[in-house]
Amino acid sequence: MELLFSNEMGVTAALQNRLRQGNHPSLLWVQPTYQYQGQRLTAAEAAEKGLKRKAPPVIRLEQIREITEFLSRPPLEAPRNVVVLEEAQTMAEAAANALLKTLEEPGQATLILIAPTLESVLPTLVSRCQRIPFYRLDAQSLAVVLTQTGHQEILSNQAVLSIASGSxxxxxxxxxxxxxIPSELLEDLKKAPASYRKALELAKKIDKDLDTEAQLWLIDYLQQFYWQQWHQPSIINQLEQSRKYLLSYAQPRLVWECLLLSVCSIVKAS
Structure with missing residues (x-):
């Protein structure tokens, strides 16, 4: 078994290209999914349908059972079957436990689990895998890659670069x-709400315009942006707490109301 920990999307590009050409009979790629009207949809498929998602996608128990069924057959066009689990940290405990026996006895197969950090995956999974870390690019190398791929405009956005952490x-x-993100909403969020009323209006707009996945990303962005602007640890802590509330399925509008009211108070007091 191989456990790959990387936040670098390019690591998987070759295998993804092979899948786009047609599923390889000896390769199974597993992504986190949403449950919608009896169907499982990946993030890309949900976006294509314009679905407003209330929670991040996860790797489900049914997908782990499909892995077991896939590996019950011998490889057809390769010496070994290969299973790739993208964002392995999204597995619920039941799904992770169901994968344990397969990791212990994979047969003619290699399983690759991709996750952002070692700590984000259950220790019981980590203990059954070989760790292969992928390290962040330095600033110069990152600039070269982004320029060569036609994304040099990203280099002027420090908050995005900070989120990327070298990826x-x-x-x-x-x-x-x-x-x-709607440009007007983003510009309003880049500065502290001028009043409590404005904070409540912004919270309402975020809840209306953005699904939960986009809200979680916005938390990351605001953590970077606000730190560069105000260097207030209390605001960063409030944002981190808000992320936990969103992941715990708290009512998003209420989460943002509490957060933005707090930001308004902290900035006014400083």
Whole structure:
């Protein structure tokens, strides 16, 4: 088994290209999914349908069972079957436990789990895998990659670069997400709400215009942007707490109301 920990999207490009050409009979690529009207949809498929998502996608127990079924057959066009689990940290505990036996006895197969950090995956999974880290690019190398791929405009956005943490793929994905945020809303959020009423209006607009996944990304962006602007640890802590509330399925509008009212108070007091 191989456990790959990387936040670099480019690591998987070759295998993804092979899948786009037609599923390889000895390769199974597993992505986190949403449940919608009896169907499982990846993030890309949900975006194409214009679905407003209330929670991040996860790797589900049913997908782990499909892995077991896939590996019950011998490889057809390769010496071994290969299973790739993208964003392995999104597995719920039940799904992760169901994967344990397969990791222990994979047969003629290699399983690759991709996650952002070692700590984000259950220790029981980590203990059964070989860790292969992918390190961040330095600033110069990142600039070269972004320029060569036609994304040099990202280099002027320090908040996006900070979110990317040396990953060209993450930088590109974050920049694309940034473009999807309504510009007027983003400009209003870049400065502290001028009043409590404005804070409540912004919270209402965020809840109306953005799904939960976009709101979670916005938390990351505001953490970077606000730190560069005000260097207030209390604001960063409030944002981190808001992320936890959103992941716990708290009512998003209420989460943003509390957050923006707090930001307004902290900035006014400083």
């Amino acid at each position: 060209a793929g993450s930088a590109i994905a974050s920049y694309e997400q940034l473009q999807a």
